[in-house]
Amino acid sequence: MINVRSVNLCFDHQTVARPVLQDISFQIPPYGSCAIIGPSGCGKTSLLFLLSGLLQPDSGEIVIAGTPNCGTILQNFGLFPWKTVYQNIGLGLVLQRKKKSFIQERVTRLLREMGLGGFEEHYPGQLSGGMQQRVALARALATEPEILFMDEPLSSLDALTRERLQNLILDVWQAKRITAVLVTHSIEEAVFLGRRIIVLSKRPGRILRIVDNPGAGEPDYRQSEYFFHQCGILRETLKGEENGQQT
Amino acid sequence: MGSKRDIFIAALILLGLWELSALLLDSIALPEPWLVVKDIGRKLADGSLLDDLAISAARALLGILLALTAAVPLGLAVGAEESLRRRISPFIYLLYPIPHVVLLPLIIILFGIGNFSKIFLIALVVFFQILVTTRDAAKDINRNYFYAMQTLGASRWQMYVHVIMPASIPKIMTAMRISVGTSVAILFFVESFATTRGLGYIIMDSWGRSDYVSLYTGIGSMAMLGFSFYLILDRIEKRLCRWTPS
Numbered sequence: 001m002i003n004v005r006s007v008n009l010c011f012d013h014q015t016v017a018r019p020v021l022q023d024i025s026f027q028i029p030p031y032g033s034c035a036i037i038g039p040s041g042c043g044k045t046s047l048l049f050l051l052s053g054l055l056q057p058d059s060g061e062i063v064i065a066g067t068p069n070c071g072t073i074l075q076n077f078g079l080f081p082w083k084t085v086y087q088n089i090g091l092g093l094v095l096q097r098k099k100k101s102f103i104q105e106r107v108t109r110l111l112r113e114m115g116l117g118g119f120e121e122h123y124p125g126q127l128s129g130g131m132q133q134r135v136a137l138a139r140a141l142a143t144e145p146e147i148l149f150m151d152e153p154l155s156s157l158d159a160l161t162r163e164r165l166q167n168l169i170l171d172v173w174q175a176k177r178i179t180a181v182l183v184t185h186s187i188e189e190a191v192f193l194g195r196r197i198i199v200l201s202k203r204p205g206r207i208l209r210i211v212d213n214p215g216a217g218e219p220d221y222r223q224s225e226y227f228f229h230q231c232g233i234l235r236e237t238l239k240g241e242e243n244g245q246q247t
Numbered sequence: 248m249g250s251k252r253d254i255f256i257a258a259l260i261l262l263g264l265w266e267l268s269a270l271l272l273d274s275i276a277l278p279e280p281w282l283v284v285k286d287i288g289r290k291l292a293d294g295s296l297l298d299d300l301a302i303s304a305a306r307a308l309l310g311i312l313l314a315l316t317a318a319v320p321l322g323l324a325v326g327a328e329e330s331l332r333r334r335i336s337p338f339i340y341l342l343y344p345i346p347h348v349v350l351l352p353l354i355i356i357l358f359g360i361g362n363f364s365k366i367f368l369i370a371l372v373v374f375f376q377i378l379v380t381t382r383d384a385a386k387d388i389n390r391n392y393f394y395a396m397q398t399l400g401a402s403r404w405q406m407y408v409h410v411i412m413p414a415s416i417p418k419i420m421t422a423m424r425i426s427v428g429t430s431v432a433i434l435f436f437v438e439s440f441a442t443t444r445g446l447g448y449i450i451m452d453s454w455g456r457s458d459y460v461s462l463y464t465g466i467g468s469m470a471m472l473g474f475s476f477y478l479i480l481d482r483i484e485k486r487l488c489r490w491t492p493s
Contacts, residue, residue, distance in 0.1 A: 054394055070398070078395035082413040082490045091409065092399040123490040143399075 002028040002051065002147070002179065007060035009046055019204035020046050024060070026198055026210055033173055033180040033216060035194025037187065037234065039241070043205035044183040045075065045151055051181060052149040064147070071145030073153045077136040079124040085135050086111075086120035092143040110138040114168075130161035134168070141172065147179045148172075154189065163222075166192055170217060187238070191230045192222060199237050209237050275459055283463040290464060296449075300468055303438065303446040306362065307430045307472070310369025314426065317370075318377035319419060325378075326385025327411050339382070343375045348436055365437035372433050373426040377419065384418035385411050417491055420484045427476040431469050446472065 007024040010017040020043045028034045036044050049055040050062060052072045071092075079088050087094075090107045111117050114134040124132050133153060140148060153169070154162045166189060173180045173193075184190050190197050197211040213230055215221050249257075262280045269279045290296035325335045351368060358364040392410045401409065438447025446465050453461035 049394075052398060054397055072395075072398035074391060074395055074398070076391065078391055078398075080392065080395070080410065080413075082416075082488075083409075095396075095399050095401050095405055095409075125490065125492055139399075149398075 001030050001065040002034075002181070003063040003065075004051070005061050005063070007050060007057040007062060009043070009050065009055065010058050011046075021050075021057075022204045022206045024205070024207055026196070026207065028179060028181065028196060030065070031177055031179055032195050033193055034182070034196045034198065035190035036181070036183045036198045036200065037185065037190040037194075037238075038200030038205060038208075039202050039238065040185060041203050042200045043203055044185075044200060047200070047205065048149055048151050048181065048183045066146075068146040069143055070147045070149060071140030071143060072149040073136045073140045073151065075151045076156065077124070077132045077153075079132055079136055079139070081124050083123075084120060085116060085122050085124070085127070088124065088135055089138045089142055091139060096143065106142055107138075110142060114138045128161075129157050130165060133157065133161075133165055137165075137168070137172070141176070144176075145178060147181065150180070150182045152183055152185065155185065162189075167219065169193060170219065174217065187231050187234045188222070190234060191227055192216060197230075197234065199234060201241050208241055211237075275457075278460050278463060282460050283467055286460050286464045287467055296464070296468060299445050299449055300472065302444045303434055303469070304472055304475075306365050306437070306445065307369060307427075307434050307476070310366045310433075311373055311423070311426055311430050313366060313370035314374040314377055315423070318374045319381050322378045322381025323385045323407065323411050323415060326382040326415075327388075327407070332382070332386065336382075339375070339379060343379060347372045347375075348433065351437075360441040365442070368437050369430050369433045373430055376426050376429060377422045380418055380422035380425075381415055384415035388414045416487050417484075420480065420488065423480055424477065427473055427480065431473045431476075435469070 004024055004026050007021060008019070009021040010019050012018075024047065026034075036047055038044050046055060050057055052070055054072075080091070083091065086107055089110055090103045093103045093106060107120075111120055114137060116131065116134055116138065119127065119131065124135065127135070136153070140150075150169075154165050157165065169180070169182075170193065172178070180193070182189075182193055184193075191213060193216055195213055195216045197213055198207060199209040199211065200206065201208050211230065211233060215224065215226050215230070218224075221227050262284075265277075265280045269277045287296065321335075325331045325339075348368065350371070351364075354364050354368055354371075358367055388411060392414065393406065396406055396410055434445070435447040435450060438445040439451045442448050443452075446468050449468070450462055450465035453459070453465060
C-alpha cells in the first residue's frame, strides 16, 4: 500500500520558491497499478521522484507499507552508454554486491524473458529505442522489486513498439505480482495500464480527478467499449482544465 | 587517426614541402630531408640514436603517468563534488596560467639535477592540462545518470566507479593527446641542461656544433616519438571507449 497524504513540493527558482505540487493525496493498493497523467510541466515526474524517494516533499508525507524494494525506470531509459546490455541489467545486483554466479543466472533469465538474447555484449547506443526500453525494464526488474516506478517509459517509441511494450509491462505486472506506478502523457496508455488513474492539473499540479479503472490489465481491453468510455472521461477532464485556464 | 595510407601520404607531403623549402632557402640551417632521413637511418642502425630515443621516451612517459595519477582523481573529485569545486577551482585558475617551466630553479633545488627533476617538470606542466579537462568532464555529466544510480541504491563511491569515471574517460583521452604534444615540447627544455642523453640534448649539442643534419635528426626523432605516443593512445582509447560511436 502506498499512501500519499497532502503532499506539497516547491522548487527554488532564483531564490523564489515556486510551487510544483499542491495538496496531493491518494492511495495505491498493494499489487495495484496506477497511472499519473497531466499536461506537460504539471509535476508528474516530480511526483514520481517523490514516490521513489529521489525527492523529499516540503510538507505532507508518503508512506509505503513495509520497506519494499523498488525498481525505477527514468525518462529516456536512464541506461549507461558505457556499459553493455548485460552490465546495465546486472548493475543493481553488482551494487548490492551479489555473487557473480547469482548475477549471471538472474541476468540471463531476464535477457530471455525480455527477448534480448544475443544482445548482451551490445552497448545501448547500438540498440533501437524499443530494445533500450526492454533493457531498462530488465534492469529495474533485476532486483525483484515489489514496486515498479516508470516515468514516461514508452514516450519516445513508435506506435507499434509502444503497444507491444505496453503488453509486456502488463505481463510483467501480472506475472510478478508487483505494484506498478506509471507517469504518462498518453490517455490510452493511462487507461490501458492504470487501474487507478490520477489526473493532475497544470502547474502547480493539483489532483483534478481520480478515476478508478478496474478494466485495466485485460489484454484485449483496448478494443472494448468501456476503454473508449474511460478515455473519453480523461479527455474531457484534461480539456476542461485547458479551457478553464484559458478563460 | 586515419588509415596507414593517409599517414603515409601526409608524411610524403611534409617531406616534399620540406625539400621545396630547403631548395628555395638554400641555407645550411635547413638541410634537405634526404640527408636527415639517411642520418636517422644510420644512427638507428648503429644504435646510437636508440639510446637517446629510449631515454627521452621514458622521461616523457613517466612525466605523463605521474601527472595522470595525480590529476585524474583530483579532477574527478573537484568536478563531481560541488563544495570542492567552489573551493579548489580558484587555486586552479590562479596556478594554471603560470609558465611552470620558470619553476625549474626551485625544482632543481628540491630534487637535484637528475632525471627526477626533468620528469617532475614535465608532470607539472601536463598536470594542469589533464586536471582542468577532467574536472570539466566530471562536472558536465548528465544528472539523469546520478538519478538512475540513486534508484539502484548506489553509494557515493559506486557513483565514481560506475558513472563519474567512465563518463569522463573520452575527455581524459583528449587531454592525454594534448599532453603528449606538450610533454615532447617540454622534453626539449628539460634535456637542454645537466644531461648528455636524450633527444633534447642531441638538438642543443648539434646546434652548438652547427651540425644541422644532426639537429634535424633530433627534431625528426621527437616527431616520431610523439607520433608513437599517439598511436599507443589510439589503441588505449579503442579499448576503453568501445561504447562511443566511432
